[in-house]
Amino acid sequence: MTARRPPALMLQGTGSDVGKSLLTAGLARAFTRRGLSVRPFKPQNMSNNAAVTPDGGEIGRAQALQARAARVPLSVHMNPVLLKPETDRRAQVVVQGRALAPAEAADYQALKARLLGSVLESFAHLEAEADLVLVEGAGSPAEINLRAGDIANMGFARRAGVPVVLVGDIDRGGVIAALVGTKTVIDPADAAQIRGFIVNKFRGDVRLFDGGLTAITERTGWPSFGVVPWFRDVGLLPAEDAVTLERPIPQAERPLRIAVPMLSRIANFDDLDPLKAEEDVAVIFTPPGQPLPRDVDLILIPGSKATLADLAFLRAQGWDVDIIAHYRQGGAVFGICGGYQMLGRRVHDPAGIEGVQGSQPGLGLLDVETTLAGDKILRPVSGTSVTGTPLYGYEIHIGRTQGPDTARPLLTLPHGPEGAQSADGSVGGCYLHGLFASDAYRAEFLAQFRPERRAALGFEARVESVLDGLADHLETHLDLDGLWAVAQTRGGA
Incomplete structure (x- = not known):
């Protein structure tokens, strides 16, 4: 008899910075409010923004925000492989919270096969204590040059039997081509792991994109789980990628x-x-x-x-x-x-x-x-x-x-x-x-x-309020029942 594994869902993207991290955080808060015990997970992350866990390990800040959204303590298992760039070609490799020696980019490709065991071990640790594990991919599965030995996207998803939802960013343009193109270039077995898609960061009347959703579904066979309008308070939540600093939010003149x-x-x-x-x-x-x-x-x-x-x-x-x-x-x-x-x-x-x-x-x-x-x-x-x-x-x-x-x-x-x-x-x-x-x-x-200033901002309370607002936003614009149903389709162990 095949054992049932706990529900899990993985968000992968058509590229970097399509909003996977914040969607995962919003879904974590939304499903937590529905009474589920949720754990965030990212097999491999690359960031110099790290958080410290209670037991003295380090993980990516995005997973720290997602854990906060799920109202659970941080764990090194939420991000078992963290790459911290030191130069353009070398990064410190952190495994389950502990730093290994730095690795050059070419050397890391050979190292990945040995890291898969740690990734699966950490995932098993989380799924043993959760009703739902929300997994965030890294970069894009369309980077087929990196598919061999992959632990961040389809390599993990297929090994762990986790269904995937693909996220496209309409704000950067070309979202139809990005979603359809991903289906075209990836291995058919990888494409079969994808159960649907989400269009993120839409500005304007979402009804104007109905034809786009139809075109994507006709060409991929994937259903849409929704179009997420731009979340105006996105800048009020911690960002992990330094690329956000290159697109500063305009500020009024402040003293x-x-x-x-x-x-x-x-x-x-x-x-x-x-x-x-x-x-x-x-x-x-x-x-x-x-x-x-x-x-x-x-x-x-x-x-x-x-x-x-x-x-x-x-x-x-x-x-x-x-x-x-x-x-x-x-x-x-x-x-x-x-x-x-x-x-x-x-x-x-x-x-x-x-x-x-x-x-x-x-x-x-x-x-x-x-x-x-x-x-x-x-x-x-x-x-x-x-x-x-x-x-x-x-x-x-x-x-x-x-x-x-x-x-x-x-x-x-x-x-x-x-x-x-x-x-x-x-x-x-x-x-x-x-x-x-x-x-x-x-x-x-x-x-x-400014000795005369009187501060009134409660920063932590505001972050909590924004996370609740993000969850409300996703409840309105995504088919959360459909996503939960997909999460329950994991194969047997």
């Missing part, structure tokens, strides 16, 4: 201005989401090739996956000159994690952890030095500012920072004081990611620049 250099290996940039959410704060991401704006209250240097490489990149853009000039004119500078390391006198990498042994001078605005050595620190933490204001966040870094300015810490954490501050108080930094999500601390931080 408190923060400039952020877009480092080449920028990491955990969702640290800035709570600041962007404040109605009186403008967060200005400055792309390569442009100077940092002068009329700002603060320059904030974000995290980086490759501190030494991004320190060189920062200098190549001339941003070091802009930062020093801003400081000399009385402006404030703040760094988080890699940005904090860059603010010191030197950064040392004696073992070549980031690729090449050596050291570089930092910006010299903090009297500290950093040595990249030891095990990676991965831990969620709660603590206070030095004034006693409660806060929370997480650490995810390699490196130890020491020097006279650490005698003026910014935070008090369970394991001791954290961060450093210059003698004049205008330059500071720390390793704690996510600290601006703490409403009281964010208010205290911003009051340095």
